[in-house]
Amino acid sequence: MALVDSAQVKQQALDLGFTNVGIAPAVALLPAREAYRQWLKQDFHGEMAYLAEHEELKTTPTNLLPSAKSAIVVSLNYFQEPQATVKVARYALGRDYHKELRGRLRQFETLLKTEHPDAEFRACVDSAPILERSYALMAGIGWFGKNTMLIDSKRGSWFFLGVLLTSIPFQPDDPSNGGCGTCQKCIEACPTGAIVQLDNRWQIDARSCISYQTIEKKGELDVDTHGWLFGCDVCQEVCPFNEQRASQPMRAETTTNEGFLKQRQFPSLQQIIDMDYETWDELTRGSAIRRAGYEGLKRNARAALKPSRGQHDG
Ligand code: B12
Ligand code: SF4
Ligand code: SF4
Numbered sequence: 189m190a191l192v193d194s195a196q197v198k199q200q201a202l203d204l205g206f207t208n209v210g211i212a213p214a215v216a217l218l219p220a221r222e223a224y225r226q227w228l229k230q231d232f233h234g235e236m237a238y239l240a241e242h243e244e245l246k247t248t249p250t251n252l253l254p255s256a257k258s259a260i261v262v263s264l265n266y267f268q269e270p271q272a273t274v275k276v277a278r279y280a281l282g283r284d285y286h287k288e289l290r291g292r293l294r295q296f297e298t299l300l301k302t303e304h305p306d307a308e309f310r311a312c313v314d315s316a317p318i319l320e321r322s323y324a325l326m327a328g329i330g331w332f333g334k335n336t337m338l339i340d341s342k343r344g345s346w347f348f349l350g351v352l353l354t355s356i357p358f359q360p361d362d363p364s365n366g367g368c369g370t371c372q373k374c375i376e377a378c379p380t381g382a383i384v385q386l387d388n389r390w391q392i393d394a395r396s397c398i399s400y401q402t403i404e405k406k407g408e409l410d411v412d413t414h415g416w417l418f419g420c421d422v423c424q425e426v427c428p429f430n431e432q433r434a435s436q437p438m439r440a441e442t443t444t445n446e447g448f449l450k451q452r453q454f455p456s457l458q459q460i461i462d463m464d465y466e467t468w469d470e471l472t473r474g475s476a477i478r479r480a481g482y483e484g485l486k487r488n489a490r491a492a493l494k495p496s497r498g499q500h501d502g
Contacts, residue, residue: 189257194358197260197300204296205445206262207347208340210327210361214249214256214353220322221247227391234395236404242317249318253310255355261320261327262296264289266448267346267440270421274454275492277399277419278346280476281450287474288447289313289350296352304356312351320349328361334390335374335383335423341366344430344439374423379414379496383423398422402488403479409487414496417457417488418477460489 194211201209224246233239249256266279279285293311300307312318321338325331329349330340337345375383375390382396394400398413398420413420424430432440443449455463455471463471465482472478472485480488 189357191357191359194360197358200299201260201262201296204292204299205264206292207265207343208263208329210261210324210329211358212259212261212323212326212363213360214253214259216250217247217319217322217326220319223387223389224319226387230386230393232391232393232395234400234404235406236394236400245317246319247322249323249353252312252316252318253308253353253355255308256310256353257357258354258360259318259323259327260296260352260354260358261324261329262289262293262350262352263324263329263340263343263347264292264350264445265343265347265441265443266445267344268442268449271450271454274457274460274489275416276454276477277416277421279348280419282445282448283474284476284478285348285448286313286315286476288445289348293350293352300354300356308355310353312353313348316351318351318353320351323351324349326360326363328364331364331366333374333427333429334368334372335378335427336390336392337424337427339366339427339429340364341429342436342438343441345424345427346430346440371428373426373428377422377426379420379422380411402484406484409491412494412496413488413491415492417454417460417492418480418485457489457493461486461493 198209228240245251249259268278270278271281290311290313297309297311324338330338333339339345380396380398382393383390384393396411398416401409401411401413402416402418430440468482
């Protein structure tokens with residue numbers, strides 16, 4: 189199979205505003221499949237049943253697009269300073285990233301279709317059953333930190349990922365290599381001890397992770413959420429790869445994507461607790477925060493008002 193040079197397609201992705209782009213071959217990722225299976229076996233996914241349902245699909249892109257030959261992986265920077273009134277993870281301060289990324293990937297697809305009319309495509313952002321970070325590793329976008337974030341040595345980890353599967357056999361990039369060395373800052377800083385070592389790898393026990401608790405968990409919360417209303421940024425805030433340095437100007441650079449910037453000050457926790465449905469509807473429209481639901485956001489606000497019991501108290 190003759191490979192298609194990928195310089196042009198990568199430039200097109202950057203011209204569309206993506207922060208970085210790389211190409212992975214669309215092959216089944218067998219080592220990652222085993223790691224994913226082990227993670228599920230520990231029940232680390234908690235109540236996220238869809239993750240278990242996707243087990244077989246996740247590492248085999250040809251299940252999503254039978255003609256797939258390449259996975260074009262893109263990243264999009266969302267860094268900005270945090271919210272002043274309440275603790276909301278930065279990724280959720282602006283417009284819902286699913287919409288933003290999907291829109292851009294669709295534009296990308298339309299562009300490529302004009303040049304390759306017989307080619308097939310499938311855009312994946314988050315909800316499609318694909319291991320985005322593992323393909324991003326293969327595509328040279330970054331490597332797995334101990335906090336399990338995909339880290340780009342030059343840019344840090346404040347970015348989203350998206351994947352465009354295609355039948356075009358583009359020349360792939362080399363996988364990333366990099367590592368945390370002896371650093372353990374995120375493990376020490378995680379307020380709930382959710383970063384655990386198993387099978388010689390650092391993994392997230394989502395059940396203890398504040399992000400899972402405040403976004404995905406139904407019913408009552410079962411860990412102290414340490415004041416976070418929605419999501420959690422602690423393991424990225426402490427990461428040296430997110431530190432600005434004169435030698436690394438691309439790190440922690442505020443996003444130029446208007447849609448991601450926070451649109452308004454959030455109400456206080458007490459105002460959220462007292463909020464009627466219409467106000468909640470208005471506050472969360474088009475935002476990732478909507479995922480917590482009306483009752484869920486109030487539950488999170490009540491928990492965030494409670495004094496924390498200290499570090500690593502689960
Ligand atoms: C479920 C999910 C969560 C869960 C579970 C998180 C987790 N660490 O698994 C919860 C709700 C807790 C969560 C939280 C967050 N998430 Co999230 N999440 C996802 C989702 C939908 C699936 C991830 C998944 O399958 N996890 C299961 C684990 C087992 O898979 P994994 O981490 O991808 O990879 C593991 C294995 O595959 C294995 N592995 C991979 N390759 C290889 C190779 C070999 C050889 C071996 C042995 C093993 C191996 O090691 C990895 C670590 O255990 C992805 C989108 C997607 N479709 O991929 C977004 C995604 C990972 N999340 C994202 C973000 C931004 C977040 C938050 C920062 C949001 C926030 N501020 O609150 C936090 C970060 C918490 C953290 N430290 O991970 C981004 C990450 C971008 C990046 N730079 O890494 C993604 C990619 C969404 C996106 N489209 O941009 N998330
Ligand atoms: S997102 Fe927060 S709770 Fe989850 S692993 Fe990172 S620091 Fe721990
Ligand atoms: S804080 Fe340290 S250990 Fe954690 S991901 Fe960053 S470099 Fe790795």
